[in-house]
Amino acid sequence: MEFASMDSKALKQYREQLYKRYKDFQGKNLKYNMSRGKPCKEQLDLSMELLNIKEYENEDGLDCRNYGIVDGIPEAKKLFSKLIEVDEDEVIIGGNSALTMIYDTLSRAMLFGVSENAIPWRKLPKVKFLCPCPGYDRHFAICELLGIEMIVVDMKSDGPDIDTIEKLVAEDDTIKGIMCVPKYSNPDGITYSDEIVDRLAAMKTKAKDFRIIWDNAYIVHHLSENGDKLKNILKACKKAGNENRVYIFASTSKITFPGSGVAVMASSSENIERIKSKLIIQMIGPDKINQLRHVKFLKSVENIEEHMKKHAKIIGPKFSEVLNILESELGGKGIAFWNKPNGGYFISLNTLDGCAKKIVKMALEAGITMTPAGSTYPYGKDPRDRNIRIAPSLPSMDELKNAIEIFCICVQIVSVDKLLNSR
Amino acid sequence: MEFASMDSKALKQYREQLYKRYKDFQGKNLKYNMSRGKPCKEQLDLSMELLNIKEYENEDGLDCRNYGIVDGIPEAKKLFSKLIEVDEDEVIIGGNSALTMIYDTLSRAMLFGVSENAIPWRKLPKVKFLCPCPGYDRHFAICELLGIEMIVVDMKSDGPDIDTIEKLVAEDDTIKGIMCVPKYSNPDGITYSDEIVDRLAAMKTKAKDFRIIWDNAYIVHHLSENGDKLKNILKACKKAGNENRVYIFASTSKITFPGSGVAVMASSSENIERIKSKLIIQMIGPDKINQLRHVKFLKSVENIEEHMKKHAKIIGPKFSEVLNILESELGGKGIAFWNKPNGGYFISLNTLDGCAKKIVKMALEAGITMTPAGSTYPYGKDPRDRNIRIAPSLPSMDELKNAIEIFCICVQIVSVDKLLNSR
Numbered sequence: 001m002e003f004a005s006m007d008s009k010a011l012k013q014y015r016e017q018l019y020k021r022y023k024d025f026q027g028k029n030l031k032y033n034m035s036r037g038k039p040c041k042e043q044l045d046l047s048m049e050l051l052n053i054k055e056y057e058n059e060d061g062l063d064c065r066n067y068g069i070v071d072g073i074p075e076a077k078k079l080f081s082k083l084i085e086v087d088e089d090e091v092i093i094g095g096n097s098a099l100t101m102i103y104d105t106l107s108r109a110m111l112f113g114v115s116e117n118a119i120p121w122r123k124l125p126k127v128k129f130l131c132p133c134p135g136y137d138r139h140f141a142i143c144e145l146l147g148i149e150m151i152v153v154d155m156k157s158d159g160p161d162i163d164t165i166e167k168l169v170a171e172d173d174t175i176k177g178i179m180c181v182p183k184y185s186n187p188d189g190i191t192y193s194d195e196i197v198d199r200l201a202a203m204k205t206k207a208k209d210f211r212i213i214w215d216n217a218y219i220v221h222h223l224s225e226n227g228d229k230l231k232n233i234l235k236a237c238k239k240a241g242n243e244n245r246v247y248i249f250a251s252t253s254k255i256t257f258p259g260s261g262v263a264v265m266a267s268s269s270e271n272i273e274r275i276k277s278k279l280i281i282q283m284i285g286p287d288k289i290n291q292l293r294h295v296k297f298l299k300s301v302e303n304i305e306e307h308m309k310k311h312a313k314i315i316g317p318k319f320s321e322v323l324n325i326l327e328s329e330l331g332g333k334g335i336a337f338w339n340k341p342n343g344g345y346f347i348s349l350n351t352l353d354g355c356a357k358k359i360v361k362m363a364l365e366a367g368i369t370m371t372p373a374g375s376t377y378p379y380g381k382d383p384r385d386r387n388i389r390i391a392p393s394l395p396s397m398d399e400l401k402n403a404i405e406i407f408c409i410c411v412q413i414v415s416v417d418k419l420l421n422s423r
Numbered sequence: 424m425e426f427a428s429m430d431s432k433a434l435k436q437y438r439e440q441l442y443k444r445y446k447d448f449q450g451k452n453l454k455y456n457m458s459r460g461k462p463c464k465e466q467l468d469l470s471m472e473l474l475n476i477k478e479y480e481n482e483d484g485l486d487c488r489n490y491g492i493v494d495g496i497p498e499a500k501k502l503f504s505k506l507i508e509v510d511e512d513e514v515i516i517g518g519n520s521a522l523t524m525i526y527d528t529l530s531r532a533m534l535f536g537v538s539e540n541a542i543p544w545r546k547l548p549k550v551k552f553l554c555p556c557p558g559y560d561r562h563f564a565i566c567e568l569l570g571i572e573m574i575v576v577d578m579k580s581d582g583p584d585i586d587t588i589e590k591l592v593a594e595d596d597t598i599k600g601i602m603c604v605p606k607y608s609n610p611d612g613i614t615y616s617d618e619i620v621d622r623l624a625a626m627k628t629k630a631k632d633f634r635i636i637w638d639n640a641y642i643v644h645h646l647s648e649n650g651d652k653l654k655n656i657l658k659a660c661k662k663a664g665n666e667n668r669v670y671i672f673a674s675t676s677k678i679t680f681p682g683s684g685v686a687v688m689a690s691s692s693e694n695i696e697r698i699k700s701k702l703i704i705q706m707i708g709p710d711k712i713n714q715l716r717h718v719k720f721l722k723s724v725e726n727i728e729e730h731m732k733k734h735a736k737i738i739g740p741k742f743s744e745v746l747n748i749l750e751s752e753l754g755g756k757g758i759a760f761w762n763k764p765n766g767g768y769f770i771s772l773n774t775l776d777g778c779a780k781k782i783v784k785m786a787l788e789a790g791i792t793m794t795p796a797g798s799t800y801p802y803g804k805d806p807r808d809r810n811i812r813i814a815p816s817l818p819s820m821d822e823l824k825n826a827i828e829i830f831c832i833c834v835q836i837v838s839v840d841k842l843l844n845s846r
Contacts, residue, residue, distance in 0.1 A: 036490065038489060038490050039489065041486065044486065044488045044489060047488075051477040051479065051712075052477070054474040054475070056474065063464065063467065064682060064683070065467045065470075065680040065681070065682055065683060066461060066462065066467060066680070066681050066682055067459065067461050067676075067681040067682055068682070095518055095519070095710070096518070096707070096708075096709070096710045097706055097707040097708070099705075099706060099707050100705065100706040100707065103704070103705040103706065104705075107530060107534060107705075110534060111530060111533060111534070111545070111569065112568075122534070122545045138704070141704045142704060142705065144704075145535075145701065145704045145705070146534065253490075253707070257488040257489070257712065258488070258489050258490040258707070259487060259488055259489055259490060259491070259707075259708060259710060259711045259712065260487070260488060260710045260711065260712040260713065278568065281526070281561070281564045281565060281567075281568045282522075282523065282526040282527075282530075282565065282568070283520055283522060283523040283526065284519070284520040284522050284523065284676070284681070284682075285519075285520070285682060286519070287518070287519045287682060287683045287710065287713065288682045288683065289474075289680065289682065289683040290683065290710065290713070
């Protein structure tokens with residue numbers, strides 16, 4: 001029954017029951033963490049073979065232990081360019097984090113501009129980025145650190161609000177880019193439709209140095225048999241005559257080891273050449289032994305897809321369990337709405353307006369750490385204070401059941417309070 | 424006999440003999456590389472045990488495979504802070520390259536300034552750095568990329584010309600720093616004296632945000648039993664009341680694997696805290712498994728010192744051989760002057776003025792790749808065109824003998840030509 005249609009007395013009575021359950025849980029001194037998209041131990045164990053690989057000579061006889069090669073060993077380029085569906089001269093294979101590559105790309109844009117003739121962004125009075133929201137807090141943190149002003153764009157069911165985006169970028173040349181997690185978006189789990197990809201690639205931008213940060217973090221991270229398909233944006237950009245518009249990022253962080261993976265970026269060969277000309281000065285080179293380890297372990301794109309099925313087998317049931325509990329505890333009550341993702345690491349839940357912060361606080365006081373409310377918006381400010389990101393991967397199944405049950409109790413209590421207060 | 428005191432006829436005859444030897448070598452189609460301080464295969468083999476280490480849980484039970492920890496695992500902090508002789512809260516343990524950490528430190532200074540209240544250097548019309556020369560080409564390349572104007576300061580036998588440095592920094596507040604390789608300097612092999620360290624730490628600088636980049640790249644890289652001792656500059660800075668003045672860097676690149684080592688930076692805890700506040704946004708964290716591997720393999724500072732003796736046993740004889748050939752081919756001829764380093768990776772040789780470029784070119788035409796002449800000065804411009812950096816580590820002993828003999832022939836031919844032309 002919808003809470004809104006219950007009378008105040010019934011709501012108050014129901015609140016008492018909820019509160020008793022909450023207090024019971026609180027007495028148990030639980031401590032669960034659902035704040036980050038962190039793989040669990042069983043997932044990490046899937047890649048233990050990595051630690052057995054002792055090879056250090058690559059296919060060309062290069063000694064990977066020594067200095068040399070700033071953009072990745074050839075076999076790593078081969079494998080990851082296939083994964084991203086670009087050419088080998090369109091990739092750079094990096095260290096252990098795509099986020100570092102994203103920061104690095106943006107800090108280079110600030111310091112040196114995005115191309116030979118472009119003005120370094122640091123010289124401009126204002127630089128703005130579009131941020132589809134809810135979105136990834138660490139993207140927003142990078143923009144904030146670099147002094148890039150963020151403009152919220154709403155996420156729709158097929159990607160960000162492209163009509164608004166087209167309008168904004170056509171008018172304002174201080175808008176220099178957009179932050180995208182185009183597949184199984186963080187936190188909504190939405191994959192951009194072909195139309196959205198095409199329009200992002202082809203739209204007229206007043207800024208000639210407009211760039212799309214295309215963080216394809218969940219490129220092979222399906223939860224169901226039939227994973228979503230994302231259109232190739234580099235191809236779309238080329239077709240539209242905007243081949244330098246996009247920087248694509250991916251990594252093995254959630255394929256092998258989050259702390260010791262291999263990251264990759266892709267872009268037009270012109271962009272890649274320019275980046276390499278700076279990289280060769282700013283670094284000695286990535287850890288080539290670790291790249292070789294990954295190539296030997298991951299072998300092929302087909303094998304990566306097989307490997308990812310093992311991940312799905314571990315975290316898929318966790319997602320299902322969360323969705324089941326959400327449905328049984330909150331379904332039909334008209335107080336919360338959530339997505340059912342086909343992949344990625346999150347379930348995004350919207351509460352009644354103005355409830356998210358209170359719910360997250362209340363959950364924390366019962367030992368459940370959620371991502372702070374507001375994190376999915378720039379500057380930590382969710383204008384409607386309603387979005388909460390749930391990350392089911394890390395806790396064990398038992399922990400997860402408890403944690404989500406407590407969370408659902410909190411959602412209900414705070415919602416009842418809101419409804420009662422507004423009467 | 425000194426070339427300058429030989430008559431022209433004798434010089435010409437001698438040149439003919441030299442040129443015959445040169446041509447003979449040229450006919451052999453040799454291909455040797457002495458351009459970079461690159462360890463040889465035997466050195467890399469010293470650390471093969473690294474690849475056998477499969478541990479991933481640290482002493483606190485932390486799973487190093489997963490996300491987390493931006494500044495290094497505790498045991499790595501313990502080991503490397505001891506090596507650098509600083510406290511554990513004064514280090515950050517990074518990825519595989521100190522050079523990347525140096526670039527990163529300077530690019531942060533450009534973007535955000537070096538402290539909360541300091542102006543970001545990008546906002547200043549001019550930023551200058553002092554560069555003791557001859558020096559490290561990759562330091563100069565970073566300054567050039569970031570638009571930092573470089574001022575040459577001469578190296579003396581006990582470190583850079585400190586009288587000149589003190590005078591310059593006292594007068595000019597656009598001088599924001601100095602680039603130092605304080606131990607077994609690149610390429611001279613000079614270790615700064617205690618007095619130089621103290622004066623750098625205590626000198627009055629007009630710029631309040633003056634910083635010393637202290638690239639202690641050869642911290643344990645001795646070639647003789649009694650290695651040089653370098654005074655602790657962080658302590659000296661603290662004593663002088665300038666505790667935030669210095670950033671120290673080191674790495675295991677030439678201890679274990681150049682491409683897959685562990686880098687470390689050290690500074691005052693205040694500086695380290697500020698850097699961490701940015702790092703936590705710009706990156707996910709370093710490769711913790713590789714840090715753990717290194718701690719397990721290197722164990723202790725004492726063990727590192729023992730390990731370095733094995734390196735010295737491999738490259739020490741190469742240095743001796745080079746020095747012997749230089750002495751027998753060039754000694755007493757008044758055309759070249761070189762150092763005899765106690766450690767590090769280079770022998771620095773000065774020719775007669777205006778000869779270095781020609782010699783390196785001539786050597787290349789006989790198959791010997793040297794570091795390009797001029798590289799040891801900012802912008803690749805050696806004002807006297809005389810400094811040549813010799814890197815003996817990579818070639819085998821036989822290759823090295825040939826290479827240095829050819830090099831010495833080139834030095835003599837070009838010197839004879841210079842002397843004859845000036846008569």
